[in-house]
Amino acid sequence: MIRINxxxxxxxxxxxxxDIAKRISTYEKANPExxxxxxxxxxxxxxxxxACREAFHKAVDEMGTREGFHxxxxxxxxxFLREAIxxxxxxxxxxxxxxxxxxxxxxxxCDSGNFQEIFGDDIKIAVxxxxxxxxxxxxxxxxxxxxxxxxxxxxxxxxxxxxxxxxVPLIPKKKVDLIYLCFPNNPTGATxxxxxxxxxxxxxxxxxxxxxxxxxxxxxxxxESLPQSIYEIEGAKDVAVxxxxxxxxxxxxxxxxxxxxxxxxxxxxxxxxxEHSVHALWNRxxxxxxxxxxxxxxxxxxxxFSDAGKAEVKALTxxxxxNAKIVRSAIEALxxxxxxxxxxxxxxxxxxxxxxxxxxxxxxxxxxxxxxxAGFGTCGExxxxxxxxxxxxxxxxxxxxxxxxxxxxxxxxxx
Ligand SMILES: *Cc1c(COP(=O)(O)O)cnc(C)c1O
Numbered sequence: 001m002i003r004i005n006x007x008x009x010x011x012x013x014x015x016x017x018x019d020i021a022k023r024i025s026t027y028e029k030a031n032p033e034x035x036x037x038x039x040x041x042x043x044x045x046x047x048x049x050x051a052c053r054e055a056f057h058k059a060v061d062e063m064g065t066r067e068g069f070h071x072x073x074x075x076x077x078x079x080f081l082r083e084a085i086x087x088x089x090x091x092x093x094x095x096x097x098x099x100x101x102x103x104x105x106x107x108x109x110c111d112s113g114n115f116q117e118i119f120g121d122d123i124k125i126a127v128x129x130x131x132x133x134x135x136x137x138x139x140x141x142x143x144x145x146x147x148x149x150x151x152x153x154x155x156x157x158x159x160x161x162x163x164x165x166x167x168v169p170l171i172p173k174k175k176v177d178l179i180y181l182c183f184p185n186n187p188t189g190a191t192x193x194x195x196x197x198x199x200x201x202x203x204x205x206x207x208x209x210x211x212x213x214x215x216x217x218x219x220x221x222x223x224e225s226l227p228q229s230i231y232e233i234e235g236a237k238d239v240a241v242x243x244x245x246x247x248x249x250x251x252x253x254x255x256x257x258x259x260x261x262x263x264x265x266x267x268x269x270x271x272x273x274x275e276h277s278v279h280a281l282w283n284r285x286x287x288x289x290x291x292x293x294x295x296x297x298x299x300x301x302x303x304x305f306s307d308a309g310k311a312e313v314k315a316l317t318x319x320x321x322x323n324a325k326i327v328r329s330a331i332e333a334l335x336x337x338x339x340x341x342x343x344x345x346x347x348x349x350x351x352x353x354x355x356x357x358x359x360x361x362x363x364x365x366x367x368x369x370x371x372x373x374a375g376f377g378t379c380g381e382x383x384x385x386x387x388x389x390x391x392x393x394x395x396x397x398x399x400x401x402x403x404x405x406x407x408x409x410x411x412x413x414x415x
Contacts, residue, residue, distance in 0.1 A: 007143040012151070014133060016375030020359075027363050036363075037398040039327070039386045040371040042186065042346075044251045046319060048300075049312035052250065055303035059296035070295040075287045077104025077259065081298045084305040085259055089244065095231035101263050101279065103286055104293055104301075108216045108245035108258040113138040114289075115212055115241060115260070116178065118281040119268065123177035126157040128169060130187050130376030130383075132214065135180040151378050160379050161188055163350055167339050168192050171199055175207040181230075182214035184221060187376045187385040188348040189324075189340015191226050197233050204239040210268065210278070211240040216258075219249025219317050221343045237263040241278070248345065249313050250304045257293050257301040320345045323395045324388035330399035331386070334406055345388040348373070355384050365405035368398045 020040060028034065048056075062068030076082070082099035090097035105111050113134045116125075121143055127135050136153070139145060146154025157176050159169035167190035168183075181200060183192040192200075204211050213230040221228055230236045245258035252258075266278035293301075303309045324341035331338055331349055341347035351358040355372035362368045362384075371387070373380030388395065 007141055010140050010145065010147055011137055012148045020369065023363060024369060034367050036367050036369060037394045038369040039390055039398055040369045041387055041389060043253050043389060044248060045389050045391065046251055046316055048251050048255065049309060049316065051303040051306055051309035051312055052300040056296050056300040059299035063295065073292045073295055075290055075292045077102065077293065078298050081302045084302050088305045090229060090231060093228060093232055095229050097231055097261055101261055103260045103262060103282065104298060105258050105260060105290065106256045106293055108214065108243040109134055111258065111260045112212060112214055112243045116142060118285055119178060124157065126159050126172055126176040126179045128180060128182060129158040129160050129378055130373060130380035132182055132186050161190065162379055163337065166190065167348065168196050171203045177209050179204060179209055179211045181211055184217040184344035186217065187346055187371065187380065189344035189346035191221065191343045194227050194233065197227055197230060201233045201236045201239055205235055213240050213242045215242055216245045217248055217344050218244065219313060220321060220345055222321065223343050226343060238265055246301050246304060249317055251316060255297055255300060257297050320388045323390065323392060326395050326399060327386050327388060330403060334403065341388065347386045349384050349386065350382060351384055352382055355381055358384055362402060366401040368402055
């Protein structure tokens with residue numbers, strides 16, 4: 001019989017979302033009258049902006065004409081979208097990125113998961129803890145780690161985000177080759193300052209490492225002192241790839257469009273020490289395994305950069321940020337230290353007890369679902385994530401219920 005890739009056997013089964021679902025269903029059976037509010041999900045809830053829908057419709061109609069029909073497009077994306085991205089997301093902020101350094105794709109999940117395959121299998125990799133699991137699992141599948149022992153894989157350098165470091169990991173003492181960073185962070189909502197990112201860029205330069213910078217949540221940054229792209233940091237073009245997505249700012253989670261920036265000057269070496277262009281390698285990979293995003297979807301994404309589109313994106317992200325503010329102030333008023341929610345749609349709460357216990361308290365006593373931090377890694381223990389992706393009504397109701405439940409049950413006192 002055909003043999004499997006045995007590295008897949010090392011993957012720790014993710015029980016996180018199935019465990020959550022099980023506990024919800026047990027609760028619902030015991031409380032058939034109850035209405036649960038789910039603040040655990042990392043998916044947007046508000047409808048697609050009108051500017052996008054108009055452009056989307058128009059492009060579909062174009063496709064129905066001989067002149068406007070589009071077959072296979074350029075794998076890297078249409079120039080109209082790549083130019084809109086380079087101009088609006090980078091050049092206006094002083095980041096010197098050109099359209100031909102942008103690869104349009106169907107998701108930052110896919111790109112951040114796939115990018116590792118152009119590198120050697122014996123490279124040293126640093127991953128955040130807590131982490132967006134894609135970075136970890138794709139490297140496990142590729143065979144770059146040993147077994148999972150006590151929730152950690154042999155072979156990774158773990159970048160710990162803790163209350164002590166304000167949830168921004170310190171530079172490792174060891175030399176690594178590939179570094180995954182995500183700011184604003186999922187799950188913590190923490191952001192990195194210009195100084196902190198500069199330290200990472202300098203470290204990468206010093207040890208010849210490459211940074212994979214996931215900026216999927218940059219649309220939520222409001223503090224003007226925070227960098228929005230890693231390319232706003234001097235020297236980053238020589239050491240960093242950046243992933244972006246229209247999923248969270250434009251509501252594209254079901255429409256699918258994202259992009260990856262690979263500067264032309266990025267270099268990596270072969271075993272003999274000869275230098276190769278990372279851009280050329282990724283271009284080869286992208287063109288071989290990916291066939292481009294559909295024309296109507298790229299037109300819909302381009303519309304996010306029109307004046308009307310920008311106003312709608314601002315309104316959408318403002319709406320979720322207002323939800324996040326409601327969450328954060330309610331939880332802080334109950335005495336729990338929080339991070340995030342100000343420049344990110346996630347609030348990360350230090351509950352100072354096992355995260356599944358706190359999950360159960362919120363579910364059973366308030367009918368509110370959160371995400372237990374332990375599901376994101378060892379350093380997530382003792383924390384929960386609350387997401388701002390929901391209706392205003394649900395967020396307000398959930399906070400009232402949590403306040404009532406925690407004051408009534410004395411759950412705070414037994415912390
Ligand atoms: C949601 C999210 C993305 C975006 O993924 P898409 O595939 O573009 O929808 C990327 N990175 C992180 C950390 C995310 O949470």
